Amino acid sequence: MSNLSTNVSNQAIVENKEFSVLQSVKEFFANRDIKFYVALTGALAISGAGLYYYTASKSPRPKSSKKKKGKSQKGTTRTNVSSAETAQTGTTSVLSTYQNLTVQSSYLAAKGIRGKAIEEEIQYEILSQAEIEAMPPEQRAKAAQVLKDRGNDAYRQRNYDKAVKLYTQAIAFHPNPVFYSNRAACYFNTEQFYKTIEDCKKALSLDPSYVKALNRRAAAYEQTNQFQEALYDYTASCILDNFSNEATVASMDRTLKTIAEIKGRELMQDRKKRLPSSRFIKAYLDSYRNEPLQEFFSNRDDEIAEINGEKDSQSGLNSEENGDLYYKSARQKIQELDYSEAFRALDKAVELECTNMAQAIEMRGTFVYLEGDTERALKDFSKAIELKPDFVRPYIKRASIYMEKGNIQETWQEFEEAIKINPNDPDIYYHRQVTFCKRYLQCTLHFLTGELQKATEDYRKSIELDSYFVFGYIQLAIAKYKLEPPEAGIDTFKEGLQKFDKSADMHNYYGELLLDLQRFDEAMEQFDKAIELQKSNPLPYVNKALAAFQRQDAAQAEELCRKALEVDPDSDVANPAMSQILIQQGKTEAALKYIEKCVEVARTEPELVAHLQFAEAARSHLNFARNYPQFADRLTSIRAISSGDIQSIKKLLEQDENVLYSDENGISPLHVACAKGHSEIVSLLLEHGHPWNAIDDNGKTAAEYAKENGYNEIYQRLLEEGCRVELILGLLGRKNQEEEKKNDGKPSNENFLTRPLKYSEDGTRLLDYENNGVMMGWEKPLMEKHAQIICPRENLDILNIGFGLGLIDTEIQKYKPRTHTIIEAHPDVYKHMIAEGWHLKPDVKIIFGRWQDVLDQLETYDGIFFDTFGEFYQDLREFHEEMPNFLKNEGIYSFFNGLGATNPFFHDVYCQIVEMHLADVGLKTKFIEVKIDPSDDEIWNGVKGRYWTLDTYRLPICEFMTS
Numbered sequence: 001m002s003n004l005s006t007n008v009s010n011q012a013i014v015e016n017k018e019f020s021v022l023q024s025v026k027e028f029f030a031n032r033d034i035k036f037y038v039a040l041t042g043a044l045a046i047s048g049a050g051l052y053y054y055t056a057s058k059s060p061r062p063k064s065s066k067k068k069k070g071k072s073q074k075g076t077t078r079t080n081v082s083s084a085e086t087a088q089t090g091t092t093s094v095l096s097t098y099q100n101l102t103v104q105s106s107y108l109a110a111k112g113i114r115g116k117a118i119e120e121e122i123q124y125e126i127l128s129q130a131e132i133e134a135m136p137p138e139q140r141a142k143a144a145q146v147l148k149d150r151g152n153d154a155y156r157q158r159n160y161d162k163a164v165k166l167y168t169q170a171i172a173f174h175p176n177p178v179f180y181s182n183r184a185a186c187y188f189n190t191e192q193f194y195k196t197i198e199d200c201k202k203a204l205s206l207d208p209s210y211v212k213a214l215n216r217r218a219a220a221y222e223q224t225n226q227f228q229e230a231l232y233d234y235t236a237s238c239i240l241d242n243f244s245n246e247a248t249v250a251s252m253d254r255t256l257k258t259i260a261e262i263k264g265r266e267l268m269q270d271r272k273k274r275l276p277s278s279r280f281i282k283a284y285l286d287s288y289r290n291e292p293l294q295e296f297f298s299n300r301d302d303e304i305a306e307i308n309g310e311k312d313s314q315s316g317l318n319s320e321e322n323g324d325l326y327y328k329s330a331r332q333k334i335q336e337l338d339y340s341e342a343f344r345a346l347d348k349a350v351e352l353e354c355t356n357m358a359q360a361i362e363m364r365g366t367f368v369y370l371e372g373d374t375e376r377a378l379k380d381f382s383k384a385i386e387l388k389p390d391f392v393r394p395y396i397k398r399a400s401i402y403m404e405k406g407n408i409q410e411t412w413q414e415f416e417e418a419i420k421i422n423p424n425d426p427d428i429y430y431h432r433q434v435t436f437c438k439r440y441l442q443c444t445l446h447f448l449t450g451e452l453q454k455a456t457e458d459y460r461k462s463i464e465l466d467s468y469f470v471f472g473y474i475q476l477a478i479a480k481y482k483l484e485p486p487e488a489g490i491d492t493f494k495e496g497l498q499k500f501d502k503s504a505d506m507h508n509y510y511g512e513l514l515l516d517l518q519r520f521d522e523a524m525e526q527f528d529k530a531i532e533l534q535k536s537n538p539l540p541y542v543n544k545a546l547a548a549f550q551r552q553d554a555a556q557a558e559e560l561c562r563k564a565l566e567v568d569p570d571s572d573v574a575n576p577a578m579s580q581i582l583i584q585q586g587k588t589e590a591a592l593k594y595i596e597k598c599v600e601v602a603r604t605e606p607e608l609v610a611h612l613q614f615a616e617a618a619r620s621h622l623n624f625a626r627n628y629p630q631f632a633d634r635l636t637s638i639r640a641i642s643s644g645d646i647q648s649i650k651k652l653l654e655q656d657e658n659v660l661y662s663d664e665n666g667i668s669p670l671h672v673a674c675a676k677g678h679s680e681i682v683s684l685l686l687e688h689g690h691p692w693n694a695i696d697d698n699g700k701t702a703a704e705y706a707k708e709n710g711y712n713e714i715y716q717r718l719l720e721e722g723c724r725v726e727l728i729l730g731l732l733g734r735k736n737q738e739e740e741k742k743n744d745g746k747p748s749n750e751n752f753l754t755r756p757l758k759y760s761e762d763g764t765r766l767l768d769y770e771n772n773g774v775m776m777g778w779e780k781p782l783m784e785k786h787a788q789i790i791c792p793r794e795n796l797d798i799l800n801i802g803f804g805l806g807l808i809d810t811e812i813q814k815y816k817p818r819t820h821t822i823i824e825a826h827p828d829v830y831k832h833m834i835a836e837g838w839h840l841k842p843d844v845k846i847i848f849g850r851w852q853d854v855l856d857q858l859e860t861y862d863g864i865f866f867d868t869f870g871e872f873y874q875d876l877r878e879f880h881e882e883m884p885n886f887l888k889n890e891g892i893y894s895f896f897n898g899l900g901a902t903n904p905f906f907h908d909v910y911c912q913i914v915e916m917h918l919a920d921v922g923l924k925t926k927f928i929e930v931k932i933d934p935s936d937d938e939i940w941n942g943v944k945g946r947y948w949t950l951d952t953y954r955l956p957i958c959e960f961m962t963s
């Protein structure tokens with residue numbers, strides 16, 4: 001729940017968080033998910049695609065320090081001391097000790113006792129500093145490693161003193177961040193926090209991105225109440241570790257809250273209470289029906305002027321009259337939106353007493369409440385009720401305060417009381433539902449399920465009782481939009497607009513609904529109308545800004561926020577929006593200025609704490625960027641790609657081509673750019689050699705993300721790139737293959753052809769020696785289609801290459817061919833054909849052998865089908881170069897199109913490539929799409945790997961271009 005709205009619960013629309021775009025800005029601040037905060041300030045990009053965050057995985061990540069250190073020394077072989085080294089030391093004892101060690105380990109080694117066993121025997125602990133220094137570096141490192149391992153053993157046995165000694169000795173041999181960090185762990189466990197910090201500092205001076213040391217130091221800082229330092233360390237650790245350690249993320253969250261709470265408390269103590277922005281107050285006051293100004297007085301403008309001119313002068317007026325005048329002046333100031341003055345006048349009116357004491361106190365209580373002092377406000381509302389028990393409004397206001405306190409029972413009672421007094425007061429129904437709606441939004445759905453439904457009823461009632469209450473319509477429209485199909489909300493807005501065409505609020509919130517539906521142009525129209533009607537309202541500007549930002553126009557978004565801030569510099573919506581927009585562009589420093597403004601204008605402690613948390617998160621990011629510039633670059637790149645900031649990416653690429661990395665989920669910058677539709681960035685990345693065909697851990701290509709999100713141009717661009725690269729590689733591959741052939745002349749599927757095959761008993765499967773599916777029954781409908789294509793009529797000459805299960809051949813037979821030639825290379829398949837009597841069929845001619853070797857036995861055909869197994873695209877291409885010699889002028893050729901069939905994009909690329917290659921030999925290709933669904937696990941049971949994962953088969957039909 002947004003803290004901002006919790007504290008001004010009655011403000012109708014701003015409350016309606018789920019709906020409001022603005023609310024999303026507020027939620028952004030109120031959101032306690034600090035991981036999100038910090039990631040956002042650092043690197044995270046908000047996107048709908050679910051791909052946001054990638055940091056270095058291509059290069060050694062900081063984590064690897066863990067693996068690198070210590071263990072790498074284990075394999076070091078023993079080096080004999082050179083005579084030069086011994087001579088330099090000049091101390092015999094060193095030499096002798098060291099020689100002893102050497103002899104000792106050589107002896108053990110000679111006995112076949114290696115590794116740890118040897119190392120454990122050696123008494124490194126007994127060496128003096130001078131002796132240590134005399135040792136050759138590798139030997140020292142090895143000794144250090146042994147000592148560290150012993151230290152680890154002691155640590156595991158919780159013998160921390162012994163462990164500290166061993167780590168200290170290890171450090172003496174060879175300082176290493178792990179040793180310091182391990183010793184720090186011992187100090188931490190014995191509550192020597194300052195020593196822990198010192199050791200971690202040493203560890204980090206040797207390896208600044210050593211996550212364990214950062215965490216340890218952070219924990220020690222926390223223990224010694226150095227929260228700011230702890231936060232910086234936890235933040236760095238989280239970013240370096242890609243937020244993978246939940247415990248650290250939780251620690252960062254906790255520290256951030258602690259700091260914000262401490263600071264918030266301090267600030268609140270010194271802070272003078274202040275009213276929210278005038279816009280905010282107006283929205284709040286407007287959510288109650290206006291009372292006529294001249295409730296009790298005739299117009300006495302001259303006297304009011306006097307009071308306004310000489311504010312503290314009491315002379316010449318009796319106290320009651322003065323009180324009345326102040327009260328009236330307050331009403332006027334409210335009309336003029338001069339709320340501070342109105343508040344002051346109300347205070348005076350209450351102090352001097354006036355005829356309308358109940359109203360004056362109630363109104364003063366309202367300002368007290370708006371300042372954030374709910375306890376004092378409650379007192380004023382209660383006093384107003386005491387003075388005028390049939391006064392409905394203070395009941396409603398008291399109810400909303402009770403709701404803020406979570407006291408549902410009392411809240412409900414207050415509304416009930418109000419209804420008893422005046423069942424026809426529309427304010428009651430309206431605010432009751434705003435209040436309970438809020439509660440509903442605060443709670444999990446099952447708690448107050450149905451409240452929203454009740455809300456619509458109350459809004460309706462509120463409108464019935466006062467059909468000129470604009471917020472009633474707005475809220476009703478919103479409730480309908482949430483509960484019913486979107487059109488219901490739209491219709492209510494349209495209906496409301498007929499009545500309230502001049503209401504800026506109506507246009508603004510209707511615009512928000514349209515924006516929520518992504519109907520940008522219509523939304524913009526409504527926002528413009530709202531601005532035209534009420535230039536002093538920052539909300540439509542901010543809405544326009546958010547819409548512009550959604551459409552990647554950050555500059556316009558910033559400009560619009562600036563306008564909103566001109567209108568209301570303290571705006572509790574424009575300031576957060578501006579900071580969010582800046583942060584998402586990586587302008588954290590600039591954003592901080594606006595976050596600080598939010599801190600400055602926050603009126604209540606929870607609100608303040610929420611802003612402070614965000615400010616602290618931003619600061620800790622800036623701190624990280626300063627301390628880890630190399631990582632900061634990467635973070636910038638993430639943000640830049642996500643937000644489409646091409647200039648920053650260009651700059652980064654100029655500095656370092658390898659600055660853009662895939663994350664640990666395999667999501668590459670290209671994936672992100674495609675998902676977000678940044679076509680220029682896609683081109684830039686491709687130009688810089690980013691692989692077009694990278695797949696993430698879900699097996700998805702960047703192009704698929706582009707397609708899913710409707711960026712068809714980008715998809716085409718990648719398709720072209722894929723074809724271009726594959727054609728080049730194809731040429732290169734071909735050359736290599738030719739070279740290879742010259743050398744050994746072996747077929748590409750030699751393994752397959754020389755090893756046994758298995759036919760399933762029911763004849764629906766043919767598997768190779770590794771259980772790869774050579775041919776499977778689910779392909780039958782496809783083979784039927786292929787047969788139909790290559791046999792347009794009876795009595796034709798047909799050629800099929802690759803018998804497999806004989807599915808297509810069985811089908812071809814049905815078209816009564818004049819001749820039916822089958823080439824088959826595998827002996828097992830050939831045997832199977834004979835066993836099945838294919839050689840006895842009068843029109844059938846079997847040619848046993850590889851197609852490559854039997855071309856001279858072929859004639860010309862009306863229909864040709866090609867479907868072999870275990871060959872490469874180069875083989876298919878070679879066949880395509882030969883095939884036109886055997887296809888009659890009017891003939892039709894087709895082939896099994898399993899090219900790239902494990903990924904839709906690769907499939908597309910290969911379909912294009914094959915089409916081009918066929919065109920090279922004078923054939924035009926048409927693909928017809930056939931729906932297939934071999935997704936049933938049963939189909940693939942016992943088969944190694946699914947060779948088909950697509951839902952559509954693109955069946956190729958090739959004919960001579962001239963035909």
Ligand SMILES: C[S@@+](CC[C@H](N)C(=O)[O-])C[C@H]1O[C@@H](n2cnc3c(N)ncnc32)[C@H](O)[C@@H]1O
Pocket residue numbers: 749774775783801802803804805806807808809823824825826829849850851852867868869870871
């Ligand atoms: C996928 S199956 C064909 C399935 C067939 N279309 C059907 O309807 O059952 C591939 C067949 O091609 C054969 N084959 C593989 N390489 C060959 C080659 N170079 N020449 C001829 N046949 C080959 C295999 O032995 C296998 O029988």
